[in-house]
Amino acid sequence: MPMVTVRPYSQAIDRLRSAGLRPTRQRLALARLLFDGCDRHISAEQLHSEALTSNIRVSLATVYNTLHQFTDAGLLREIVVDAGRSYFDTNTGDHHHFFYEKSGRLCDIPAEMVGLTKLPEAPAGFNISRVEVIVRVDG
Amino acid sequence: MPMVTVRPYSQAIDRLRSAGLRPTRQRLALARLLFDGCDRHISAEQLHSEALTSNIRVSLATVYNTLHQFTDAGLLREIVVDAGRSYFDTNTGDHHHFFYEKSGRLCDIPAEMVGLTKLPEAPAGFNISRVEVIVRVDG
DNA sequence: GTGTTTGCAAAGTGTTTGCAATTTA
DNA sequence: TAAATTGCAAACACTTTGCAAACAC
Numbered sequence: 110m111p112m113v114t115v116r117p118y119s120q121a122i123d124r125l126r127s128a129g130l131r132p133t134r135q136r137l138a139l140a141r142l143l144f145d146g147c148d149r150h151i152s153a154e155q156l157h158s159e160a161l162t163s164n165i166r167v168s169l170a171t172v173y174n175t176l177h178q179f180t181d182a183g184l185l186r187e188i189v190v191d192a193g194r195s196y197f198d199t200n201t202g203d204h205h206h207f208f209y210e211k212s213g214r215l216c217d218i219p220a221e222m223v224g225l226t227k228l229p230e231a232p233a234g235f236n237i238s239r240v241e242v243i244v245r246v247d248g
Numbered sequence: 249m250p251m252v253t254v255r256p257y258s259q260a261i262d263r264l265r266s267a268g269l270r271p272t273r274q275r276l277a278l279a280r281l282l283f284d285g286c287d288r289h290i291s292a293e294q295l296h297s298e299a300l301t302s303n304i305r306v307s308l309a310t311v312y313n314t315l316h317q318f319t320d321a322g323l324l325r326e327i328v329v330d331a332g333r334s335y336f337d338t339n340t341g342d343h344h345h346f347f348y349e350k351s352g353r354l355c356d357i358p359a360e361m362v363g364l365t366k367l368p369e370a371p372a373g374f375n376i377s378r379v380e381v382i383v384r385v386d387g
Numbered sequence: 388g389t390g391t392t393t394g395c396a397a398a399g400t401g402t403t404t405g406c407a408a409t410t411t412a
Numbered sequence: 413t414a415a416a417t418t419g420c421a422a423a424c425a426c427t428t429t430g431c432a433a434a435c436a437c
Binding site (some may be wrong): 172179182187189190191192193195207210216218222223224225226227229231232234235236237238239240241242243244245246247248 | 316326328329330331332333334346348349355357361362363364365366367368370371374375376377378379380381382383384385386387
C-alpha cells in the first residue's frame with residue numbers, strides 16, 4: 110500500500126476534469142467549498158458569501174453558472190422546497206429530506222430509513238427519474 | 249330526502265364564510281373558478297388570466313392575496329416543485345404527486361397508491377406536519 | 388492563438404408591499 | 413360608518429443573460 114498524502118487540490122481538479130469542466134480558479138475554489146467537508150444543502154447566495162469570506166473573488170453570476178454546471182454534470186442535485194429559492198445538495202445518492210418549515214432548513218434522511226413498498230407505475234410513455242420523499246416538520 | 253338544486257353561488261359563499269373570509273366579489277369569483285370543477289394545480293398567473301378570460305376584473309395582487317388566504321384557511325395547499333413558481337392544489341386531502349419535469353405539470357397520486365411503511369421519527373421537539381412523495385417523471 | 392470562462396450590469400420572473408380608493412357588513 | 417378588501421405601481425428577491433475582458437490549454 111503506497112503512502113498517501115491528502116491532496117485536496119488535485120482531487121478537486123480530477124473531479125472537475127472527469128465531469129468535463131475546465132478546472133478554472135473559480136470552479137476549483139467553489140468545488141472545494143462544496144465537496145471538502147460533509148454533505149450540505151446550500152443556496153447560491155450562501156455559497157457566494159462563503160466564497161467572499163474565504164477571500165475567493167468570484168461573482169454571483171459565476172456561482173449560479175457553476176452550480177448549474179455541477180448539477181448538469183451530476184456533481185450536485187438541485188432541490189426546491191421553498192418558493193423562490195433553490196438549494197443544491199452535495200449528496201447525489203439515494204436519500205430523502207426533512208424540511209423544517211419555519212427555518213427553511215433541509216436535513217438528509219438515509220434511503221434505508223424510508224420504506225417505500227408501493228408506487229404507481231409511471232404514466233404510459235414516461236419513466237420515473239426519481240422519487241422524492243419530503244418529511245415536513247413544523248419548526 | 250329534500251329536493252336539492254345546485255346553487256354554486258351560495259355554496260361558494262358558505263365555503264368562504266366558514267373559512268372566516270368575507271365573500272367579496274373577487275373572492276367569490278376566484279373560489280368558483282377554483283372549486284367548481286375537478287381538482288386542479290394552478291399558479292397565480294394562470295388563475296389571473298382565467299379570471300380575465302371569464303370577464304372577472306381582478307388584479308394579480310388580489311389573486312396572490314386570495315390564494316394565500318385560501319391556503320391559510322385550509323381551502324388550498326401550496327406546492328413547490330419547480331424553482332420560482334408556486335402551484336396551488338385544490339385537493340387538500342391525503343395524496344401525492346407525479347411531476348412532469350419537462351412540462352412542469354403536476355398530477356395527483358391517490359394516497360392508497362403509495363405504500364409508505366417506514367418513516368424516520370421527527371427530530372426531537374418537532375412534529376411531522378406532512379409527508380410528501382413526489383414521483384418525478386422525465387417528460 | 389483559440390475557444391472557454393468570467394464579471395459586470397442590465398434585464399427578467401414571480402411575488403410582495405404600501406397606500407389611497409372602494410366595498411362590505 | 414367602521415373595518416376589511418382591492419388595485420395600482422413600486423419594490424423585492426432570486427435568477428438569467430449579453431457582451432467585452434481575462435483566462436486555460
